[in-house]
Amino acid sequence: MTFSIVARSADGALHGVAVASKFLGVGAAVPAALADVGAVATQSYANLAYRPQALTLLGTGMTADGTVRALIAGDDGPVTHRQVGVVGADGAGATFTGDQCHPWAGGTSGDGYAIQGNMLAGPRVVADMEAAWLAGADQPRFQHRLLGALHAGDRAGGDRRGRQSAALLVVAKGRGYGGTSDVLVDLRVDDHPDPVAELSRLLELHTLYFERPDPATLIPLTGAVADEVRSRLAGAGHAGADLDEALAGWAGIENLEERIVPGAIDPLVLEVLRSGGV
Structure with a gap:
């Protein structure tokens, strides 16, 4: 019911999640991230406990793949319907899709990223997101690179039921408002006919209001x-x-x-x- 990208910046300083869905307020359920530790997206009959559990496991030095396997092994709920993506402070990202997730469902991962979706228009959604993420390696602003990948998935058909909400979460040590927070970007579009486009508009405003000048x-x-x-x-x-x-x-x-x-x-x-x- 959702498509997302979980990723880490090339220098390892930023972690984030971009997500969209035909679901009310997806930003309240799917993403979580902790500066210098990692990020996670839990979706498809989401187990919200995955968020603190994943960040705790990553904080101990566990790899993204090990974290995903631990989450699934410790879940006594409908794991076959779950989907999750994780990135840590270094190494490859990891993703899991239960074999009973609503089709089309699947994911891909690589160095510093994991992309996943369920109830999608087709596999092209994930493929186009990955292509956009990799092509954006020269984008200096990590949050814009994340959003670019989300736009690619949206253009490829996204959630086959339609559009409703989107969110963008980015963390980095001391990079939040006034240097007193690690939350660099936390934007949510809870209910909108074109949520990814609206998220882009909000990010431009965020850039004006909260980014420090060059x-x-x-x-x-x-x-x-x-x-x-x-x-x-x-x-x-x-x-x-x-x-x-x-x-x-x-x-x-x-x-x-x-x-x-x-x-x-x-x-x-x-x-x-x-x-x-x-």
Whole structure:
């Protein structure tokens, strides 16, 4: 009833899950991840206990394959209807599909990824997801690479019953909001006619609001740029002798505080300021 990709970034710093389904709020049931440890997707008559169990096992140093085998061996429920994918801190991912999962059902795995789905339009869903994941090796933003694979599965037909929800979860040590969390991305589309497309829209907003600026693109707050920023801030009710303070005050209201760097301005922040706000 679901298709997903569980993966690790090439440098091992990020772990994540992207999933879509004809199921209400799939993000509340399928994905789980722990920074520097791994990620898991449990689906098809999902056993939600797999999530903490898998992360605990991975945390002991168990491989993804060993973790999947342990989950199945310790499950006293309908294992033949279960499906699960796991990646650890290193090595190959692993996936399991019970032989009584609703067709089409299956999965594939490789170095740092596992892809699986059930009640799909056909095997092409998984194959296209794998091809997209492998082709995206040069994508510098891991969360976008995950979402690209999910889009490929959606275009290949996805869940044969239709579309309803999608989710994206990415973790990395200290990479969450304000550096105080390991959750880099946690986005959910619970009920939508085109959830994967909506998830893409939300990720673009997340990028604007929560990603930190690229130092190479920062514009010094001097000369004509400083004059323009000061004038626009005054027009927005944020006049002040200290330009950095005035800009930070405005950015806090616009939820752009993660993109503020003293003495400079992010081009994306300047674009929002020029447009009058988000």
